[in-house]
Amino acid sequence: GNSVTQMEGPVTLSEEAFLTINCTYTATGYPSLFWYVQYPGEGLQLLLKATKADDKGSNKGFEATYRKETTSFHLEKGSVQVSDSAVYFCAPGGGNQFYFGTGTSLTVIP
Amino acid sequence: DAGVIQSPRHEVTEMGQEVTLRCKPISGHDYLFWYRQTMMRGLELLIYFNNNVPIDDSGMPEDRFSAKMPNASFSTLKIQPSEPRDSAVYFCASSSWGTGEPYEQYFGPGTRLTVT
Numbered sequence: 279g280n281s282v283t284q285m286e287g288p289v290t291l292s293e294e295a296f297l298t299i300n301c302t303y304t305a306t307g308y309p310s311l312f313w314y315v316q317y318p319g320e321g322l323q324l325l326l327k328a329t330k331a332d333d334k335g336s337n338k339g340f341e342a343t344y345r346k347e348t349t350s351f352h353l354e355k356g357s358v359q360v361s362d363s364a365v366y367f368c369a370p371g372g373g374n375q376f377y378f379g380t381g382t383s384l385t386v387i388p
Numbered sequence: 389d390a391g392v393i394q395s396p397r398h399e400v401t402e403m404g405q406e407v408t409l410r411c412k413p414i415s416g417h418d419y420l421f422w423y424r425q426t427m428m429r430g431l432e433l434l435i436y437f438n439n440n441v442p443i444d445d446s447g448m449p450e451d452r453f454s455a456k457m458p459n460a461s462f463s464t465l466k467i468q469p470s471e472p473r474d475s476a477v478y479f480c481a482s483s484s485w486g487t488g489e490p491y492e493q494y495f496g497p498g499t500r501l502t503v504t
Contacts, residue, residue, distance in 0.1 A: 310491050321392075321479050321495030322431075329489075367431070371491020374443075376421060378431045 280305040287365075291358055291386050292371035297352040299382045301342075301368035309361045309372030311335075311344050311351040315367045316381070325353075325366070357385045392496035394480050400502045406468040409499045411480030412461055422455055422465050423479040425498070431479075437463065438485075448502050470503045477501070 285300040303311065310329045314322040326335035329348035340355045351368060363386050368379040393412040401407055413420050422434040435445040440457045448455070452471070457463040467474055476502050481493040 310489065312492065321481075321497050322493075323495065324492060327492060353442075369491075371489075376433055376436060376491065376493070380430045 280309060280372065280375040280377050281370050282368050282370055282377060282379040283366060283369070284382070285382055288383040288385060291384070293386055293388050294357045295354040295386075297353070297358045297362075299366055299368075300309050300354065300385070301351045301379060303349050303351065303370040305349075305366070305370045305372055307372055308346070309370040311342070312369045313340070313342055313351070313356055314367040314369060314378070316367065318364070322367060322378075358384070360386045360388055362386050392480055392482055392494055394478075394496035394499050396499060397497065398500045398502075401470055402504055403471055404469045406466065407470045407474075407477050407503075409465040409480075409501070410442045411465070411496060413463070413480070414484075414494055415461065417482035417484045417494070418460070419483040419485065419493075420457060420463050421479075421481040421483075421493060422463070423481065424446060424476045426476045427470065438494075441442060458495030468499075472499075472503045475501055475503050491501070 282303045312327045313325040315325045316322045326337040328335040328344035334343045342353045365383045367381045367383045395410045421436040425431045434447045435455045437457045455465045477498045481495045481497045483490045483493045
């Protein structure tokens with residue numbers, strides 16, 4: 279079945295720092311890969327996705343590339359802002375399984 | 389579209405009472421999910437429906453929990469009797485196979501349940 283391992287948090291960065299949150303997965307076949315973000319007091323919302331190998335998903339300055347050879351989908355942002363403070367979830371999707379990583383909490387300080 | 393709608397947003401109840409959480413999915417979506425989120429256990433899938441039919445309820449913690457989806461626009465999650473360990477945020481989410489991506493889920497704002 280699908281499973282995912284996310285970098286443990288919490289992560290604290292200064293504004294304009296570079297962000298990487300690691301995510302590796304195991305899955306049957308070739309799942310779609312997603313990053314969701316949860317702002318305080320809200321539900322999860324889709325941040326970006328990639329549906330096949332070597333695809334790069336991007337949104338709001340965040341990027342992640344579907345790496346089949348390393349079964350990874352690491353989230354990156356070149357310059358974080360205070361408004362990026364949230365919890366980030368990696369999720370493989372496929373095989374009628376719906377599973378989220380444990381979440382990585384990010385706090386960005388001015 | 390108004391997005392996924394959940395009610396109530398907050399619920400405080402006493403141990404032993406029945407609790408009913410409600411969800412209206414996005415119109416046209418054919419998958420509906422119920423999740424529970426706690427600090428200790430993270431985000432857990434409780435049950436999901438496809439075309440109003442329960443497909444996988446293996447995440448439902450015990451018989452005190454039940455979920456129904458009487459039509460495409462409404463679902464309930466019921467806890468009877470409630471216990472303090474049920475305190476959590478419960479999320480409803482929906483998705484659509486018709487877009488070719490049922491794994492892209494849209495979440496509601498959640499119901500924060502506190503059982504005292």
